[in-house]
Amino acid sequence: MTGALPGALPVALPRMGLGCMNLSHAYGVSPSESDGLALLHAALDAGITHFDTATLYGGGRNEELVGRALRGRRDEVILASKGGMANVDGVKVIDGRPETLRAQVDTSLARLGVDHIDLYYLHRWDKQVPIADSVDALAEAVAAGKIGAIGLSEVSVARLHEALEVAPIAAVQNEYSLWTRNPELGMLEATRDAGVALVAFSPVARGFLSDAVDDPAAFAERDIRRGMPRFQSAHWPANRALLPAWRALAASAGVTPAQLALAWLLSRGEHVVPIPGTTSIAHLHEDFATLSRSVDAEMLERAGELIDTATVSGPRYAKASAAEVDAESFEDAA
Numbered sequence: 080m081t082g083a084l085p086g087a088l089p090v091a092l093p094r095m096g097l098g099c100m101n102l103s104h105a106y107g108v109s110p111s112e113s114d115g116l117a118l119l120h121a122a123l124d125a126g127i128t129h130f131d132t133a134t135l136y137g138g139g140r141n142e143e144l145v146g147r148a149l150r151g152r153r154d155e156v157i158l159a160s161k162g163g164m165a166n167v168d169g170v171k172v173i174d175g176r177p178e179t180l181r182a183q184v185d186t187s188l189a190r191l192g193v194d195h196i197d198l199y200y201l202h203r204w205d206k207q208v209p210i211a212d213s214v215d216a217l218a219e220a221v222a223a224g225k226i227g228a229i230g231l232s233e234v235s236v237a238r239l240h241e242a243l244e245v246a247p248i249a250a251v252q253n254e255y256s257l258w259t260r261n262p263e264l265g266m267l268e269a270t271r272d273a274g275v276a277l278v279a280f281s282p283v284a285r286g287f288l289s290d291a292v293d294d295p296a297a298f299a300e301r302d303i304r305r306g307m308p309r310f311q312s313a314h315w316p317a318n319r320a321l322l323p324a325w326r327a328l329a330a331s332a333g334v335t336p337a338q339l340a341l342a343w344l345l346s347r348g349e350h351v352v353p354i355p356g357t358t359s360i361a362h363l364h365e366d367f368a369t370l371s372r373s374v375d376a377e378m379l380e381r382a383g384e385l386i387d388t389a390t391v392s393g394p395r396y397a398k399a400s401a402a403e404v405d406a407e408s409f410e411d412a413a
Contacts, residue, residue, distance in 0.1 A: 088198060088228040088249035092157060092276050094345060095367060096129030097122050098356030099145055103137030107299020110358045112144065119148035121360045123155055127367060131252075131278070131354050132191075133161035133202055134183050135171065142190035153193055159250075160187045161202035161232060163213065173403060175205030177216035184220045200230035200252055204405045210238050211245045218246040230278070233404040236265040239273070248275055253406050255279035255351070257288060257340055257386035258309070258318075259395050264407035271350050282344050282353035285310075287318065288386065289337035289362070290326060306397055314393030324385055332378040335365055342374040343382045 102115040109115070119130070132145045142160060149156065162183035163175045180201070187196060199220065201213050210231075220226045228249035231242055242248050251270050255262045255277065262270075262277060270277040283289040285304055295310040304310045309318055329339040337355070344353045355366045394401065394410050401408065 088157075088276070092198075092250070092278075092352050093127075093129045094349075094352060094370060095127075095341070096131055096157075096159070096278070096352060096354040097127050097363070098280060098354040099130055099132045099141055100136045101356045101358055103141035103144060104135070105303045107302040109137065114358070115144050116148050118358065118360055118363060119145065122363060123148070123152055125364065125367060127363075128155060129157045129159065129352075129354070131159045131280075133200075134163075134165045134187055135161070135202060138166040139186070139190050142187055146191035146193065150192065157197045158191065158193065159198040159200065159230070160191065160196050161200040161230075161252075162187065163200075163205060164202040173203045173205050175201060175203070175208040175210070175213040177212055177219075180213060180216040181220070184217075184225055188225060195225055195227060197227040198230050198249055199226040199228075200232045200250070201234075202232050203403060204231070204234055204238055206405070210234075210241050214242045214245040214248075221246070232280075233406045235405045235407055236269045238405050239266070239269055239275070243273065248273070250276040250278050250352075252278040252280055252354075254281050254395065255344065255347075255353075256282050256284045257343055257382060258284045258391045260388050261395075261407055261409065264409070264412060266407065267347065267351075271348055275350070277348070277351050279344055279351055279353045282355050283337050283340045283366075284386075288325070288340035289335075290322060306400070307395065308393035308397060309391065309395065311393070317392035321386060321390060328378065328381055328385060332374050332382075334369070334372050334374060337362070337366055338369040338372055339374065339378070339382055340386075341366060341369040342372060343379050345369070346374075346376075346379050 103109050132141045162180050164173050204210050217229045230250040232252040253262055286292045298305050308314050329336040332339055341353050357363050388409055
C-alpha cells in the first residue's frame with residue numbers, strides 16, 4: 080500500500096515501514112542475532128517493503144543484521160539508513176562534516192552489503208556545521224549512485240527549507256505520535272506542502288500506546304526510556320492513569336491499542352509514514368494489520384483528545400537530549 084509520496088525518492092514509500100533500531104539498540108538487552116534475523120525474514124515474507132536502520136544503532140551491528148537479512152532479497156525493499164551520528168569509542172557523537180558523512184555512507188554500504196541505499200538521512204543536524212554543507216555532501220553521494228535520495232531527521236521547518244535550497248529532500252523523520260505532537264508545530268504542513276514524506280518514528284510512544292509498559296522501574300538497566308521524563312516518577316503516574324481509558328477506546332474501535340495509535344497517525348495525511356519497531360513477530364503482524372483495518376473517524380478524534388499534549392505529563396526528552404535535536408517543541412513554544 081503506497082501513498083502519493085515524494086518525487087525526490089525514486090520509488091514511493093509504503094504507508095508504513097519497519098523501524099529496525101530495537102533489534103540492536105536502545106531498549107536494554109537486544110534479541111539474539113538469530114531472533115533478529117527471524118523477525119526481519121518474517122517482515123519480508125509478510126510483504127513489508129521499507130526497512131529503516133542507521134549508523135548509530137548498535138555501533139553498526141544493526142546495519143550488519145539488516146544486510147544479512149536482505150541477502151538475496153535486496154530488491155524487495157526500500158532501504159533507509161542514516162549518518163551524522165555514530166558511536167565513537169562508546170560515546171554518541173554528532174558530526175555532520177562532509178568528510179564524516181562521505182566516510183559513513185561508504186561504511187553503511189559495506190555493513191549492509193549493498194551497492195546503494197535508497198534513502199539516507201542526516202540523523203541529526205550538527206549545529207557546528209551549516210546544514211547546507213551536510214546536505215551537499217549527501218547530494219554528492221546521490222550523484223555518485225551510492226544513495227537514491229536524501230532525508231533529514233529531528234529537524235525544524237527552518238532547517239528543512241535551508242536544505243531544500245541545496246538539494247531535493249525526500250523525507251523528514253521526526254518523532255510523531257499521539258503523545259508527541261511536535262510535528263504539528265509546522266512540520267506536518269511543511270512536509271505536505273513540499274511533497275516530502277513525514278516518517279514518524281516511535282509511533283506507539285516507545286511502547287506506551289501499545290500498552291506494553293507496566294512499570295518503568297522494570298526497564299532494563301540500559302533502556303533509554305529510563306532517562307525520558309514521561310517514564311519517570313514525576314510524570315509516570317499521570318501518564319499511567321490514561322491507559323485504562325486508552326485500552327477501552329481501542330476495544331470500542333475494534334482494534335488493539337497499537338493499531339489505534341497507528342491508525343490515528345495514518346489519518347494525519349497521505350504523506351505520513353509510521354515506522355513502528357518491535358522484537359516480536361506477533362506484534363509485527365499486529366502493527367502492519369493496521370493497514371487493513373478501518374477505524375471510524377469519531378474514534379480517531381476521541382483518540383486525539385484522550386492522548387494529547389494537554390493530557391500527557393512531561394517533556395519527551397531530558398534537557399541534554401533535547402539540546403541535540405532541532406525539531407520544534409512545545410517546551411520552546413510555551
